[in-house]
Amino acid sequence: xxxxxxxxxxxxxxxxxxxxxxxxxxxxxxxxxxxxxxxxxxxxxxxxxxxxxxxxxxxxxxxxxxxxxxxxxxxxxxxxxxxxxxxxxxxxxxxxxxxxxxxxxxxxxxxxxx
Amino acid sequence: xxxxxxxxxxxxxxxxxxxxxxxxxxxxxxxxxxxxxxxxxxxxxxxxxxxxxxxxxxxxxxxxxxxxxxxxxxxxxxxxxxxxxxxxxxxxxxxxxxxxxxxxxxxxxxxxxxxxxxxxxxxxxxxxxxxxxxxxxxxxxxxxxxxxxxxxxxxxxxxxxxxxxxxxxxxxxxxxxxxxxxxxxxxxxxxxxxxxxxxxxxxxxxxxxxxxxxxxxxxxxxxxxxxxxxxxxxxxxxxxxxxxxxxxxxxxxxxxxxxxxxxxxxxxxxxxxxxxxxxxxxxxxxxxxxxxxxxxxxxxxxxxxxxxxxxxxxxxxxxxxxxxxxxxxxxxxxxxxxxxxxxxxxxxxxxxxxxxxxxxxxxxxxxxxxxxxxxxxxxxxxxxxxxxxxxxxxxxxxxxxxxxxxxxxxxxxxxxxxxxxxxxxxxxxxxxxxxxxxxxxxxxxxxxxxxxxxxxxxxxxxxxxxxxxxxxxxxxxxxxxxxxxxxxxxxxxxxxxxxxxxxxxxxxxxxxxxxxxxxxxxxxxxxxxxxxxxxxxxxxxxxxxxxxxxxxxxxxxxxxxxxxxxxxxxxxxxxxxxxxxxxxxxxxxxxxxxxxxxxxxxxxxxxxxxxxxxxxxxxxxxxxxxxxxxxxxxxxxxxxxxxxxxxxxxxxxxxxxxxxxxxxxxxxxxxxxxxxxxxxxxxxxxxxxxxxxxxxxxxxxxxxxxxxxxxxxxxxxxxxxxxxxxxxxxxxxxxxxxxxxxxxxxxxxxxxxxxxxxxxxxxxxxxxxxxxxxxxxxxxxxxxxxxxxxxxxxxxxxxxxxxxxxxxxxxxxxxxxxxxxxxxxxxxxxxxxxxxxxxxxxxxxxxxxxxxxxxxxxxxxxxxxxxxxxxxxxxxxxxxxx
Numbered sequence: 001x002x003x004x005x006x007x008x009x010x011x012x013x014x015x016x017x018x019x020x021x022x023x024x025x026x027x028x029x030x031x032x033x034x035x036x037x038x039x040x041x042x043x044x045x046x047x048x049x050x051x052x053x054x055x056x057x058x059x060x061x062x063x064x065x066x067x068x069x070x071x072x073x074x075x076x077x078x079x080x081x082x083x084x085x086x087x088x089x090x091x092x093x094x095x096x097x098x099x100x101x102x103x104x105x106x107x108x109x110x111x112x113x114x
Numbered sequence: 115x116x117x118x119x120x121x122x123x124x125x126x127x128x129x130x131x132x133x134x135x136x137x138x139x140x141x142x143x144x145x146x147x148x149x150x151x152x153x154x155x156x157x158x159x160x161x162x163x164x165x166x167x168x169x170x171x172x173x174x175x176x177x178x179x180x181x182x183x184x185x186x187x188x189x190x191x192x193x194x195x196x197x198x199x200x201x202x203x204x205x206x207x208x209x210x211x212x213x214x215x216x217x218x219x220x221x222x223x224x225x226x227x228x229x230x231x232x233x234x235x236x237x238x239x240x241x242x243x244x245x246x247x248x249x250x251x252x253x254x255x256x257x258x259x260x261x262x263x264x265x266x267x268x269x270x271x272x273x274x275x276x277x278x279x280x281x282x283x284x285x286x287x288x289x290x291x292x293x294x295x296x297x298x299x300x301x302x303x304x305x306x307x308x309x310x311x312x313x314x315x316x317x318x319x320x321x322x323x324x325x326x327x328x329x330x331x332x333x334x335x336x337x338x339x340x341x342x343x344x345x346x347x348x349x350x351x352x353x354x355x356x357x358x359x360x361x362x363x364x365x366x367x368x369x370x371x372x373x374x375x376x377x378x379x380x381x382x383x384x385x386x387x388x389x390x391x392x393x394x395x396x397x398x399x400x401x402x403x404x405x406x407x408x409x410x411x412x413x414x415x416x417x418x419x420x421x422x423x424x425x426x427x428x429x430x431x432x433x434x435x436x437x438x439x440x441x442x443x444x445x446x447x448x449x450x451x452x453x454x455x456x457x458x459x460x461x462x463x464x465x466x467x468x469x470x471x472x473x474x475x476x477x478x479x480x481x482x483x484x485x486x487x488x489x490x491x492x493x494x495x496x497x498x499x500x501x502x503x504x505x506x507x508x509x510x511x512x513x514x515x516x517x518x519x520x521x522x523x524x525x526x527x528x529x530x531x532x533x534x535x536x537x538x539x540x541x542x543x544x545x546x547x548x549x550x551x552x553x554x555x556x557x558x559x560x561x562x563x564x565x566x567x568x569x570x571x572x573x574x575x576x577x578x579x580x581x582x583x584x585x586x587x588x589x590x591x592x593x594x595x596x597x598x599x600x601x602x603x604x605x606x607x608x609x610x611x612x613x614x615x616x617x618x619x620x621x622x623x624x625x626x627x628x629x630x631x632x633x634x635x636x637x638x639x640x641x642x643x644x645x646x647x648x649x650x651x652x653x654x655x656x657x658x659x660x661x662x663x664x665x666x667x668x669x670x671x672x673x674x675x676x677x678x679x680x681x682x683x684x685x686x687x688x689x690x691x692x693x694x695x696x697x698x699x700x701x702x703x704x705x706x707x708x709x710x711x712x713x714x715x716x717x718x719x720x721x722x723x724x725x726x727x728x729x730x731x732x733x734x735x736x737x738x739x740x741x742x743x744x745x746x747x748x749x750x751x752x753x754x755x756x757x758x759x760x761x762x763x764x765x766x767x768x769x770x771x772x773x774x775x776x777x778x779x780x781x782x783x784x785x786x787x788x789x790x791x792x793x794x795x796x797x798x799x800x801x802x803x804x805x806x807x808x809x810x811x812x813x814x815x816x817x818x819x820x821x822x823x824x825x826x827x828x829x830x831x832x833x834x835x836x837x838x839x840x841x842x843x844x845x846x847x848x849x850x851x852x853x854x855x856x857x858x859x860x861x862x863x864x865x866x867x868x869x870x871x872x873x874x875x876x877x878x879x880x881x882x883x884x885x886x887x888x889x890x891x892x893x894x895x896x897x898x899x900x901x902x903x904x905x906x907x908x909x910x911x912x913x914x915x916x917x918x919x920x921x922x923x924x925x926x927x928x929x930x931x932x933x934x935x936x937x938x939x940x941x942x943x944x945x946x947x948x949x950x951x952x953x954x955x956x957x958x959x960x961x962x963x964x965x966x967x968x969x970x971x972x973x974x975x976x977x978x979x980x981x982x983x984x985x986x987x988x989x990x991x992x993x994x995x996x
Binding site: 026027028031045046047048050051052054055058066073074075076 | 130133134135137138140141142163164165166169170173174176177178
């Protein structure tokens with residue numbers, strides 16, 4: 001099985017929430033979207049996408065129902081719940097803080113060398 | 115969607131999962147085809163990108179979070195299916211286990227009803243018992259001290275923290291309506307029912323103004339008496355009854371089954387209307403007192419208030435109350451000494467249950483071993499070991515619960531017969547029912563046992579040497595299991611030894627006790643309590659004449675040889691205890707030696723067949739006004755006078771007056787406390803004094819306590835009816851009640867030992883049977899595992915006798931190890947029995963030897979069948995099996 005993801009632990013959930021937050025979407029489209037947006041930098045192993053979706057659904061952050069796609073097939077569409085949106089906001093904010101802090105530390109380290 | 119939904123809609127969820135993943139692969143493949151790939155190649159790549167479909171599904175299922183529940187459900191169904199497919203195994207395991215749980219549940223139901231349940235009144239935790247405290251009062255001997263009536267009234271009036279209520283047990287002759295009959299009467303304070311929190315079934319309680327001397331005579335009926343004498347008619351309220359010659363108006367009926375101190379009174383009368391001398395002073399203390407804590411009051415506060423009231427009364431009435439105080443404690447059911455019997459029996463059935471568990475465990479283990487390859491295969495296919503353990507435990511828990519359910523049904527059927535068998539009457543028997551506590555207990559016991567016997571097989575779930583197991587199959591791994599099997603067999607034998615020795619010890623005790631001399635001739639003696647006509651009780655002269663008339667009539671009956679009066683009868687409940695001293699310098703009450711005292715008439719010795727050792731017995735010449743004469747038994751003679759001549763000596767007995775009494779004779783000791791209990795009794799001294807010398811003032815009270823005893827030349831029970839008719843008296847209201855033969859009383863005095871022996875015998879038999887089945891099963895199994903080995907031995911020249919010896923030797927080793935462990939435990943168990951059951955001697959080597967012999971013989975017999983089968987193995991076919 002492929003396990004080439006460079007995603008830090010726990011960020012997959014955040015990314016999924018973000019993508020689903022843009023509008024109801026099915027699993028394959030999530031995988032596609034992630035790949036497109038990140039310009040193939042982030043490789044999401046498709047095998048871990050579905051367990052993550054089911055876990056988020058189970059925690060009540062996502063809701064799902066079966067709808068027809070434009071090609072007329074039935075697919076399971078996910079959308080954010082109210083709880084999911086709140087979670088997305090807090091996690092996004094904390095991610096921002098974390099990356100800022102990490103960036104600062106990295107910048108400082110470079111300054112120290114000079 | 116909640117978890118419950120998910121569990122039930124499992125199938126649908128699985129389909130949706132499948133569909134979702136298929137959609138993903140199809141879309142991906144579609145995109146790849148659009149990019150120019152060949153359809154087959156596109157599908158292949160899409161599938162690779164997703165990863166193994168089963169793994170992804172498994173992870174998704176895990177993500178759902180109801181995995182454990184789904185597994186449990188799966189395991190449950192699997193367990194039930196396996197049980198159904200192995201009916202023989204299921205039957206043996208379930209019935210063994212149901213038996214174990216059944217007997218344990220029966221015993222627990224009794225323990226729960228008699229010992230654990232709270233009192234059957236509303237809010238029982240707020241009820242307390244109030245008792246008197248006097249330095250000289252012997253609590254160990256007499257129990258808690260009751261209250262003097264006037265003390266009770268003062269406390270009842272003054273207490274801020276307690277609502278006090280009291281009663282006195284009494285009895286009387288009810289002559290209307292219907293035939294004259296002796297009934298139990300209870301003098302109750304007016305507020306008894308309100309303090310208990312027990313509203314009346316019909317009518318009203320007593321009024322305060324009825325609860326005093328001269329109040330309107332009113333009575334409350336028990337439900338039973340209302341049914342039997344008043345036909346359960348509402349018209350009973352306002353009707354009248356005649357009790358001891360007084361006419362009472364019925365004002366109420368109590369609820370069915372209402373009991374006080376485990377006694378079911380029949381007629382309640384207002385306590386305050388009782389004008390007997392013992393109600394007229396602060397000296398005697400007849401009033402049993404209970405109280406309900408007032409709202410917000412703690413027991414400690416109530417204690418303090420009672421202590422203060424005690425001080426006040428002591429200052430006010432120094433003559434009677436100087437050293438008297440009061441105290442309260444939580445009200446508990448009075449169940450006498452059945453507690454130890456019940457715990458003993460519960461212990462015994464627990465052993466049976468343990469043996470049953472060991473049996474089922476070894477069955478399960480044998481089955482687990484035959485499934486070893488299956489389990490190894492599953493591990494090889496990726497099942498986690500913890501998952502297999504969980505499955506094994508689920509299976510045994512299912513077995514436990516099914517067996518438990520069967521056991522509870524068994525208990526539900528068995529509980530009533532059990533209570534009926536109880537010797538005498540089981541206190542609180544009406545409380546013994548299967549309730550939620552019992553069900554909880556049975557559930558816990560079943561689950562715990564299920565886990566207990568499932569643990570060994572479960573922990574064998576394969577972990578290492580997988581490939582070995584897979585390659586070798588079941589046979590070659592029997593070695594380790596043989597050790598475990600041996601442990602089970604040893605455990606069973608050890609436990610069986612404990613029960614067998616206990617039963618043997620009881621049996622020996624019963625044999626010895628039955629052969630004891632009771633000290634009197636119990637054959638052909640009838641004793642019965644007797645109430646004179648209430649009309650005669652007012653006048654001492656009439657009382658003496660009435661008793662003389664009764665005795666004369668009894669003597670003149672056909673078949674009666676002699677007749678006597680007696681107050682306390684050997685081996686019957688009830689006794690009178692007096693302190694005595696051999697000089698005029700009498701020490702305080704709690705320092706005096708104590709003797710049983712019995713009021714008799716001169717024929718007593720002849721009726722009871724007690725030997726006269728020295729001097730003379732009481733005669734008609736010992737009359738009122740003469741120097742009081744007493745006859746003592748050899749125990750008292752030895753105790754009081756050592757080796758000296760007792761006849762002619764004097765004794766000072768404060769309760770019989772300031773003047774000493776003269777010992778005129780010495781008779782043999784009688785086992786008053788029963789065949790079993792007398793040797794260990796605290797008070798064994800005995801003293802007889804003549805009814806003729808009972809002072810006139812006490813005559814009425816004494817008459818209420820009297821029995822008559824007759825010696826007959828024919829079957830004593832055949833004179834009961836003639837006696838009943840001949841002593842009815844002119845007013846047709848003299849009754850006899852509580853009729854026994856001395857043989858019945860002697861036999862009843864061993865009832866507890868007999869009952870325990872019977873039950874221990876049953877339990878020991880069960881234990882022996884289960885242990886033998888266990889040994890048989892294990893040996894049969896282990897031997898079948900060794901068939902190829904035995905075949906090889908025989909092919910190499912061993913003859914059948916060698917094989918027999920081999921198998922029996924193996925079993926003997928187990929048996930002796932089990933016996934060794936068991937004997938140590940049995941020794942401890944016998945000591946407990948010796949402590950708790952009177953008349954049991956704890957260590958009798960011959961009993962131990964005999965019981966071990968029985969066990970070894972039975973166990974060898976059980977081993978013989980598999981051994982013989984092994985010895986008849988055909989070496990050729992055995993080797994081919996390899």
